[in-house]
Amino acid sequence: FSSSEYRISSDGKAAKFQPPPKPVIIDKQKQREERRFLSPEFIPPRGRTDPLKFFLERKDMIQRRKVFNIPEFYVGSILAVTTADPYANEKANRFVGICIQRGGKGLGATFVLRNVIEDQGVEICYELYNPRIQAIEVLKLEKRLDDNLLYLRDALPEYSTFDVNMKPVTHLDYEDIPVNKLQVRMKPKPWSKRWERPKYNIKGIKFELPEKKMKEAEKWRQPWLEFDMLREYDTSKIEEKIWKEVSEELKK
Amino acid sequence: MAVMNRRLGLSLSQLSRTVIQRHFSITGACRAIQKLTRVRVVDNSALGNTPYHRPPKCIHVYNKTGVGKVGDTILLAIKGEKKKALIVGHKMPGAPMTPRFDSNNVVLIEDNGNPVGTRIKTPIPYILRQREGEFSKVLAIAHNFV
Numbered sequence: 486f487s488s489s490e491y492r493i494s495s496d497g498k499a500a501k502f503q504p505p506p507k508p509v510i511i512d513k514q515k516q517r518e519e520r521r522f523l524s525p526e527f528i529p530p531r532g533r534t535d536p537l538k539f540f541l542e543r544k545d546m547i548q549r550r551k552v553f554n555i556p557e558f559y560v561g562s563i564l565a566v567t568t569a570d571p572y573a574n575e576k577a578n579r580f581v582g583i584c585i586q587r588g589g590k591g592l593g594a595t596f597v598l599r600n601v602i603e604d605q606g607v608e609i610c611y612e613l614y615n616p617r618i619q620a621i622e623v624l625k626l627e628k629r630l631d632d633n634l635l636y637l638r639d640a641l642p643e644y645s646t647f648d649v650n651m652k653p654v655t656h657l658d659y660e661d662i663p664v665n666k667l668q669v670r671m672k673p674k675p676w677s678k679r680w681e682r683p684k685y686n687i688k689g690i691k692f693e694l695p696e697k698k699m700k701e702a703e704k705w706r707q708p709w710l711e712f713d714m715l716r717e718y719d720t721s722k723i724e725e726k727i728w729k730e731v732s733e734e735l736k737k
Numbered sequence: 738m739a740v741m742n743r744r745l746g747l748s749l750s751q752l753s754r755t756v757i758q759r760h761f762s763i764t765g766a767c768r769a770i771q772k773l774t775r776v777r778v779v780d781n782s783a784l785g786n787t788p789y790h791r792p793p794k795c796i797h798v799y800n801k802t803g804v805g806k807v808g809d810t811i812l813l814a815i816k817g818e819k820k821k822a823l824i825v826g827h828k829m830p831g832a833p834m835t836p837r838f839d840s841n842n843v844v845l846i847e848d849n850g851n852p853v854g855t856r857i858k859t860p861i862p863y864i865l866r867q868r869e870g871e872f873s874k875v876l877a878i879a880h881n882f883v
Contacts, residue, residue, distance in 0.1 A: 568834060572866035573882065580883065595833060605779075605859045606839030607883055610830065617834065638839065 511659070522557045523728045525587055526594030526613065531718045542591040543727070547734045549614050555621060560584050561629030561665060563647055564598060566611055567620040577619060580609055581649045585634040599637060601646040606638065625654045628664045630688040639676040640669045640690075683707075769829040770795055770805040776813065776843040779825065780854025780878070785845050789816045793843075806831065807862055808872075813843065820853075821846050823875060825861050836862050836883045844875055852878055 527546070529539040549555075558564060563583050570578040582598030585608070589595045594613045599606065611618065637645045644667075656662075668691035671680075680687050681694060683706040692699065710716065770776065775792040778785030785793070796819070797812040798805040805811050805824050813822045823846050826838035845853040852875045860883040865872055 570863050572863045578863060578882075602860045602883065603858050603881055605826075605842070607860060608830075608837045608839075609835070609883070610833045610837070612833050615834065 521728055521732075523724055523731065524555070524557070524594075524613075526590050527727050527731060528590070528720050528724060530590050539591065543731070545592055546614060547731060550735060553618075555613055556623045558584060558596075558621075558623050558626060559628045559662065560587055560631070560633055562623055562627055563625040563651070564596075565620075565622045565624055566598065566609075566618060567622075568611070568615075569617045569619055579649075581624065581647055581651065582607075582609070583634070583637070583645065583647060585637055587633075599634075599645050600649075601642045602649075604642070606642065606645060622653065623656075624651055626656045626662060628662050630664070630666060631686075634689070635678070636671070636676075636680045636685075636687060636690055637669065639678075639680065640671050644669045769827050770809075770811060770824055770841055770843075771798060771803050772796060774841060776811075776822070776824075776841045778813075778815070778822070778845060779842045779857055779859040780844050780852060781856045781858075782845050782852075782854035784815055784818070784820065784853060787816070807835075808865055808868060810846065811843070813845070815845075821848060823872065825857075825865065825875075826859075835864060836860070846875065850874065854878065856880065 527543060529536070561584065563581065565579060565581045567577050567579045569576060580598060580600070582600035584596050585599045586597045587594070588597075589612075592614045595610050596613065597608055597610045599608045601607070667689060669689055670691050670693070674694075678685065679702070680690055681692055681699060681702040683703065772795055774795045776795060778793055793813050793815040795805070795811045796814050799810045799812070805827075806829075807824055807826060809824050811822050811824060813820050822843040824842070825844050826836070826840075826842040828838065828841055830837045842859055844857060847853065850871060855878060857875070857879040858881065860881040861876070861879045863882050865876060866882075869876065
């Protein structure tokens with residue numbers, strides 16, 4: 486007995502039985518494990534300090550992370566931070582801004598948020614492990630072309646203005662972090678730093694300077710630094726070890 | 738003759754570049770406020786907002802050190818007059834968790850502490866609230882806090 490004769494198809498003839506397509510199972514667990522994010526403050530700096538110091542600091546950092554959730558974010562993501570302030574009304578102070586720099590290692594790790602409020606540029610340097618911080622919310626998770634966006638101080642204010650009441654943009658767990666390839670337009674020179682010089686290696690500025698100035702800036706290029714072996718610091722193995730340590734401790 | 742033309746050409750291009758006006762102080766590495774720093778008056782007083790060919794400058798800081806931070810009083814020279822002012826924000830990075838502004842902001846004040854203007858639109862740091870006794874009137878006219 487086959488029901489193919491009774492099947493009504495668009496042709497009018499008896500359609501062959503087509504099995505339904507197999508469901509594609511995206512193993513999200515596997516993909517999540519593939520993408521590991523280790524916060525940069527866990528990686529110890531190069532030096533002759535006793536690794537015990539970093540181990541003890543990491544213990545304290547993990548302890549704090551168990552109590553308070555510090556989300557994954559990069560330079561260029563928009564965050565909202567609520568801090569406890571005795572002088573603020575309702576004792577809590579909320580600041581929204583774009584992360585322009587992540588500095589410091591260990592418990593003293595900081596990140597600087599920038600926003601333009603009422604035509605006034607404001608930057609606040611927050612300490613990640615400061616107990617005064619009550620909540621860190623990532624409103625938009627994204628990366629930029631550069632490691633630090635200090636040049637936003639000399640860019641047109643529209644690139645640093647973010648709505649204080651903006652809604653968080655949802656980011657799915659297994660997707661890659663989007664890279665915003667925005668090229669920022671600058672205010673007329675003079676700038677706080679000569680961003681066109683190759684030592685800053687900035688890719689996120691649309692330089693509208695004349696060719697002569699760009700050529701003159703190339704005079705300060707130091708191409709031998711890239712091959713300097715004494716400056717090499719390969720963190721891949723250290724990262725692996727610390728990642729295992731941190732993820733095991735956090736699962737407990 | 739060609740040398741003269743070249744010199745003229747250079748000065749003309751320089752002239753075309755100097756037409757750009759700025760409202761904030763222009764020096765590169767500006768830090769906290771001391772004598773001769775150009776400041777920006779942020780309240781809506783007439784003295785602070787009327788244009789003058791010289792920017793308001795600090796001529797004295799009422800402090801043991803000559804460096805003024807947020808909450809210090811300074812003496813300002815505006816439009817040929819001397820006026821006291823309160824610092825509400827500077828370009829120098831302070832303690833962590835405190836805001837750093839992109840310009841040196843100042844609010845005009847009388848000798849008894851009364852503000853000259855009636856409204857402050859720019860954000861003011863919350864730390865000024867600590868000295869509620871001295872600056873209560875200035876904090877009352879502030880609208881935004883950071």
